[in-house]
Amino acid sequence: MIALLIAVPLVFAFASIPHERLGRYFLPFVAMFNLVCLFFFMHPEQILEVGKWPAAYGIALVLDNVSYPFLIFVNFLILMMSLSATLENRYGTLLLVLTAAVNGIMLTGDFFNSFVFLEIISVIAYIVAAHKDNALGAFKYLIFGGIGGTMYLLGAVSVYVKSGTLNMAYASFITDPMVVPTICIFFLITFLVELKVLPLGLWAPDVYSNGSSVTPIALGSIVTVSLVYLFSRIFLNIFDLPNPQLVGILAMVSIIFSELGALKQKGLGRALSFATISGVSTVVAALSMRESEITSAAYFYLFNDVVSKFILFTLFAYLGERGFKSNKTAGIAFTFASLSVVGFPMFAGFWAKYYLLKALFQVNSYALPAIILIAAVIEAGYLIKWNVELWYKEEDREKDREDVEAEKAEGVEEVEEVEDFVPFGAQVVTLLLALTLVVVGFMPGLIHDQTMSIANHVLDFRPYLDLILKGGM
Amino acid sequence: MSNIIYYVSFIILGIGIYGIVSQKNLFKQLISLSIIDTAVNIFIVALGYVEWGEAPIYSTITPVANFVDPLPQALVLTAIVIGVGILALGSVLLVHINEKYGSLDPDEIRDTREVVE
Numbered sequence: 001m002i003a004l005l006i007a008v009p010l011v012f013a014f015a016s017i018p019h020e021r022l023g024r025y026f027l028p029f030v031a032m033f034n035l036v037c038l039f040f041f042m043h044p045e046q047i048l049e050v051g052k053w054p055a056a057y058g059i060a061l062v063l064d065n066v067s068y069p070f071l072i073f074v075n076f077l078i079l080m081m082s083l084s085a086t087l088e089n090r091y092g093t094l095l096l097v098l099t100a101a102v103n104g105i106m107l108t109g110d111f112f113n114s115f116v117f118l119e120i121i122s123v124i125a126y127i128v129a130a131h132k133d134n135a136l137g138a139f140k141y142l143i144f145g146g147i148g149g150t151m152y153l154l155g156a157v158s159v160y161v162k163s164g165t166l167n168m169a170y171a172s173f174i175t176d177p178m179v180v181p182t183i184c185i186f187f188l189i190t191f192l193v194e195l196k197v198l199p200l201g202l203w204a205p206d207v208y209s210n211g212s213s214v215t216p217i218a219l220g221s222i223v224t225v226s227l228v229y230l231f232s233r234i235f236l237n238i239f240d241l242p243n244p245q246l247v248g249i250l251a252m253v254s255i256i257f258s259e260l261g262a263l264k265q266k267g268l269g270r271a272l273s274f275a276t277i278s279g280v281s282t283v284v285a286a287l288s289m290r291e292s293e294i295t296s297a298a299y300f301y302l303f304n305d306v307v308s309k310f311i312l313f314t315l316f317a318y319l320g321e322r323g324f325k326s327n328k329t330a331g332i333a334f335t336f337a338s339l340s341v342v343g344f345p346m347f348a349g350f351w352a353k354y355y356l357l358k359a360l361f362q363v364n365s366y367a368l369p370a371i372i373l374i375a376a377v378i379e380a381g382y383l384i385k386w387n388v389e390l391w392y393k394e395e396d397r398e399k400d401r402e403d404v405e406a407e408k409a410e411g412v413e414e415v416e417e418v419e420d421f422v423p424f425g426a427q428v429v430t431l432l433l434a435l436t437l438v439v440v441g442f443m444p445g446l447i448h449d450q451t452m453s454i455a456n457h458v459l460d461f462r463p464y465l466d467l468i469l470k471g472g473m
Numbered sequence: 474m475s476n477i478i479y480y481v482s483f484i485i486l487g488i489g490i491y492g493i494v495s496q497k498n499l500f501k502q503l504i505s506l507s508i509i510d511t512a513v514n515i516f517i518v519a520l521g522y523v524e525w526g527e528a529p530i531y532s533t534i535t536p537v538a539n540f541v542d543p544l545p546q547a548l549v550l551t552a553i554v555i556g557v558g559i560l561a562l563g564s565v566l567l568v569h570i571n572e573k574y575g576s577l578d579p580d581e582i583r584d585t586r587e588v589v590e
Contacts, residue, residue, distance in 0.1 A: 119555045122559075123558060123559065126562055130566060130569070133569075133573065135566045135569035135570045135573065136570050136573075136574075138566050139499060139567065139570060142503075142506075142559065142562065142563050142566065143493065143502055143506060143563075146506040146559055147493070147506070149555075150509055150510060150513050153517075153548075154516075157520065157545065157548065160520075160544065160548075
């Protein structure tokens, strides 16, 4: 049954090849199908051994208490993107394959299989990154991602050499003090590239700022969440991250530089791109500490960051040269998302930062809280600036409307009406997500209970191993 | 013997990394990435090598005990396919870049962008 989460998107992707335009219409239904399956027909603690090969020899798909909530979140984001983004026909098929690959990477319990899914995600990511004639940005990503993918392959093969299997659970039995750090370094390089931690994440600003309503959502939200899951699985569940302080320092440096980068940008797209780097770097820095409360807070932070950036990037894609005067719904969603990113009270972002700071103080960690607070001040600076600029912007649209009225008054026939610049679907989705941030702001327990449960499960390797062993050796 | 292959693969890996770091031309960077892929593939195949080993195919004339490890070979086949796909995609992107900026040199591309902006 759990294989349907991979198989159904793939079947529809192939079905959409002869009829290209169908792909984008299939996408919301496939995402909805996955969500219905997850909510009503699937439950955590399921394992599927592909071809009935025991987990140690074959590929095992594992649905546990960690992958289950991540799958729900990612498929929800895919559904939202399919409703809000302006999809060209050819992107429908690609995004269906992406859906299969992100579901696959979160379900698989096999290192090589996860490499294959990672490469499928990467190839689609390069194509999506090239949207809006952005081949140069996509090529930069391809070079960084190519190196990252190679390192992941080396890590997977190293696991096989030392454990005799590619299964993730069995890999945890590798105890050689020389080999484990080497394997972890290979994997870590991949994650630093894909999770955009500077300097290896330098490809991101060029890619995310291309003005597409697909690229930053697909890569910055959907792919990022699935890779944070894989990062957690490998470094919190299976292996111990070697030298976590170094990873933490790297991520903290990334936060500072990305925030300064965001502050310096003249364009909103690049500013948001750097802000995304900062958000994910904060999550990586927090996860590297391997502590239950901090991990939970990091997932809460991830939730807020991904939802907020979803709104901001979607509206940025439709803004063009216009402001919010004539589209207040979009403006309200944008402002709510900005306030949540900054951590303003009554928004999800406030609790994300509160839980993270509280958990860090409890373990006497002060460097990361200081950086988070400084980053919040910088974020407040440039996001408020952009909000003010967009709310008070003199719009060409007003002039357009006056022109239209003037033409009508002059009796010109077939005058083109000025349409809202944000499509109805995008308006509904962004407003819905903005309201979600407010609701979570008032009821943080809705998310916090879930993130706490994920954190407790991800830091406890035993249930995962038991689930794999239940399938038999 | 197998150790030599490891060294060779790491030397090729080093050449690939040097190429990416030192070459400005985007096409040369893509080729360097391909060299890295090849080096890793050689390394993985070498891992499954067994001295005087046989092809891992069960038959009446093949001794059962001395097969080379087939799994790295299977992994490399997949990795090669993925590598070729990425190389092809990278080449397509380079064609687009060349059509847009008239060059694959980052400095010239930057100059063209500044003129356009």
